[in-house]
Amino acid sequence: MRATLRWAHSDLRTHRGEALFLVLATAGIVVSLLLATALFGYATNPWQRVFTQAHGAHVTLHTTASADADRLAGLDGVRSVAGPYPTSSLTFASQGGRASVEVRGTRDRPEVGRPILTSGHWLDPATPDGVVLESDLARALLTAPGDTLTVPGTARQFTVVGVVDSAEPRFRPGERAGLVWALPSAVPDPDGQVIGLRLADPGDTGYAVQRAVTELGAGAIGEVATWQQARADAQGDNRLLGQVLGLFGLGALVAAGFAVHGAITTRIRGHLRDISVLKAIGFTPGQVVRVFLIQHLGYALLGAVAAAALTEALGGFVPGRLGDAVGVWQGLPGHTAALFVVPVGAVLFIGATTGLAAWRAGRVPPVPVPRPAAAPAGRLSGAARRALGTRVPPALVLGWHKAFTRRQRSLGAVARLALPLLLIVVALSAWTTIDRFHSAPERIGLPAALSVRSDASLDDGEARELLESDPQVAAAHPGVEVAALVPGQTATIALRGYGTHEDPYPFALAEGRPAHGPDEAVAGQGLLDLLHVRVGDWVRMTVGDRPQILHIVGRSIEPENAGRVISTSLDTLRANDPEMRPGHYQVRLEPGADPAEVAARIAAQGRGHLDVHTVANPADGLSPLRAVVLGLVAVLALIGLVELLTAIGGTVREGERDLLALKAVGLSPRQITAVTVTATAGTALAAVLLATALGLPLAHWLIDAQGRSSGIGAGIARLPSPALLVLLGTAAVLGAAALAAVPAARAARRRLADTLSAVA
Known part of the structure; x- marks a missing residue:
């Protein structure tokens, strides 16, 4: 030992x-x-x-106010229910801003989908204007128990009495309304109702939704949310x-x-x-x-x-x-x-x-x-001999010959060094893709910087005139967004109508062509996967009592709603439902405009009639990935250093037997050092070329595969610029040469007696 x-x-x-x-x-x-x-x-x-x-609900159904939702409690597989609760869509304002909310009327704290109190207390009849907010909404409005919320354009006020955690899909400004619980008296004129179903088998979610739609009728169902969607959203x-x-x-x-x-x-x-x-x-x-x-x-x-x-x-x-x-x-x-x-x-x-x-x-x-007198691959190749004959420096020829004559060892060294370099190329591709989200959001499905909703007091012309009056607004595209039941009636998707035939909305397409003609639409990857369709297929969906049949002519990059989105023009939706009124506007800004400043101006000009939000960029949530990429590149560089030190040590040690011969043919110690340095740099160069050739398609495939799995879709990958790749390769080759210079010079100046002992 x-x-x-x-x-x-x-x-x-x-x-x-x-x-x-x-x-x-x-x-x-x-x-x-x-x-x-x-x-x-x-x-x-x-x-x-x-x-x-919270004993959460596996299915949450939003229905019309007149639907007999109580009948859903008797469906097969339904163990218990929450509600139905009357709901009203409002806008709450506080010092922290504004937010669209869904107010649910209930007196008692529900047993199914029971909100978990984090601060304050539950509703109390002693405070008739009291409300309980979900935690994400409370953070967005910068409110806490005791604060007062107002409804813009009215004299109504509410007092926050509690904040809770909920297992339902979280609040997202401009996309999903926040949840608010209030006493039934605070919802005098409900515009709908919501009911939660707790199932005996959570795996029967799709079947339960289908039974519920059959029981109440497709026209009574507004939106369906499942526990799987809530989990993925969280x-x-x-x-x-x-x-x-x-x-x-x-x-x-x-x-x-x-x-x-x-x-x-x-x-x-x-x-x-x-x-x-x-x-x-x-x-x-x-x-x-x-x-x-x-x-x-x-x-x-x-x-x-x-x-x-x-x-x-x-x-x-x-x-x-x-x-x-x-x-x-x-x-x-x-x-x-x-x-x-x-x-x-x-x-x-x-x-x-x-x-x-x-x-x-x-x-x-x-x-x-005994070591062989000559290396198995010691004889110079014809190309090497011709290079020496054309007065190419002997150090370069012999170094290249030393690096690649022993094929098995050479290929092993190149492969081991190429692996960390390949992972670095993939990491840099991830970094570049994130930068693309920030620098060119219009190319990943976010051409608009602001999302604006108007109330019923403004017609379309007034709203667009108000928006386009701002000097930094480039365009305001009118639109609508409704929940539609998919074929089979097992889930809802987002059906959007943006822009008109004369002024089309600039969707970011990854496949197919834009939707120009009537009944044409583009869809996100999540919707294509959900319905098992492809570009070129026709799909039928239901909006209330009205069927909508659309021809998918392109696949758009959709970073919202897990890609479960189908988009067409507002004219197409109006052709099927003439009473459809645009109340949602996607606002594009001039280059260099600050979205927050423009949003504040538009909200002030709207005088409570416009709900303005900046469009969230998915890359904002990926900011920690930058530090992660840097750390991973550092770790991979350390592994590459280990492999380089190994390759240098092996090259120097194997060169000891050639030292006498090199000196005998007249090479100086500096030239002998250059032989080892060239061999090491050649190995590094081969590894760089291999890593780049394999890493770029691998990075493209991995990023697009992640895009497909998340519903955004393929087509978001952006590879590093050629300049960055050249810089990486140059740094690797020059670094390898610098690392090899000192041990190679030390070996080249060894005494002849030491060299003889090493060869013996």
Whole structure:
């Protein structure tokens, strides 16, 4: 055991830099995997906890005020119901802004879909104007219990008495109304009602919706929300961040395993004589294997323990969503198990790759095998000889020859170095795609900067004149948005009519063509997947009692409503329903205009008749991904450094036998150094070219696959610019050359006696 430790200590002193990079790379990999685990827990568990505590409804149906929703309680599979509650759509205003809300009239706190109080108290008849707000709405309005809310354009006022958490789809300004609970007296003229169904089998959601529509009639159903939609909405961007971290963490772990395998294999080739001596003096094959295994397991264990300790101690202090995720994850039941399993799994994987490489050391014979007088591929190729004949510097020719003559070793070194570079290319593609969301939102389905809703007191002409009077408004496209039942009546989708035939709305298309003719429409990826249709198909949906048949001529990029959107022109919808009145406007601004300032001006000019919101960009929720990408690039760079150090060490060690011959033909120490530097730079250049050739299509496929799975659709990927790729490749090649220069120069100036001993 003492001899084993002495050997490991001697090897550590010789390869300190490589050991440090392995420890740091392992720590970075384990941190990324732990953060991915935390984000997955943060994305799912809080909503699941609220849903369980609230005894949440699996299906929430919005119906007309005259529908007999009580009959739904008798449907097969319905265990219990919440409501029906009368509802009224209002706009609340406070010092924090304005928001569209759905006020539900109820006296008692419901048992199904029971809101979880976070502050204040439930409704009390002693406060007839009291309301309880969902937490997302309360944060948007900057209100707390005791504050007063007003209804613009009226004298009505409400007092906030409580704030609750709800398991229903969360409030999103301009897209989904916030939930408000009030006494029935506060809803004197309801415009609808809502009922929640708790099912015996949550998997029967689609069937339950179909039965409910059949029972009440399609004209009585306004909107359907399911527990799956609420869960996906609550997970939001957190799950995407977790997937990115997990994917790159696993990729980096594989790259680190290959780097360790290559390092040990190269080291074994350089210490064949020493290993033979160890066996000759009594070391067993198992002891030789344990020398390498214990050493690299120690590196991995040190990095994994450091990563777990740092994540546990400091993870909650990281600003933003990552810190919140770690704080929530630390309170979840599976936290301790994950904190143990993830580091142990990483260490075991690295140990497995280490064992495979170290097994070769155990097979080294105890009697040293004489080295061949010449390398198997030592003869120069015809191209190399012709290059020397054309006065190409010998160092370049010999360096290139050294890098690529031993095909198996050369391909292995290039592949191991290309893997972290490939992941860096994918990470940079993710960064570039996020930048595209910010710099060119019109190309990812967000041409409008403002979303404006007008009340009934303004007709279409007055509203558009008011909007377009602002000097920084480029266009105001009128439109409507209604909920439509899909074929089979198992869910609702968003049916939108934006723009007119004379002034079409600029949809961002990824496939097909714009909708110009009557009954033509474009649809999001989420809708195509939901209905199992493609571009070119006709679809039939129901809006109230009216069927709507549309021809899908294009696929649009839809970042809202999980892509379950079908869009046509306002003229097409009016042809089917002449009484349809536009009350929703998508406002495009002049370049350089500040959406917040324009929104404030328009709201002031509207004098309470316009509800103005800035359009939320999906990339805003992905801002933590920038820091994640930077951290992953740093970890991958460390792994690449380990592989480069391995390649340099192997090249220098194998060049010792050629040193006498190179000096004999007249090469100076500087030229001999250039041979090694050229060989290393050539390996790095081949790895860069391979990583770029494979990384770009892989990044495009991964980003588009994520877009399809989220409903946004393919076509959002943007690859790094050629300048950035050239900069990455140049940095990798020049860095490899710089790293190789010092050890190569030291080896080139070795004494002849040392060289003879190395060759012997």
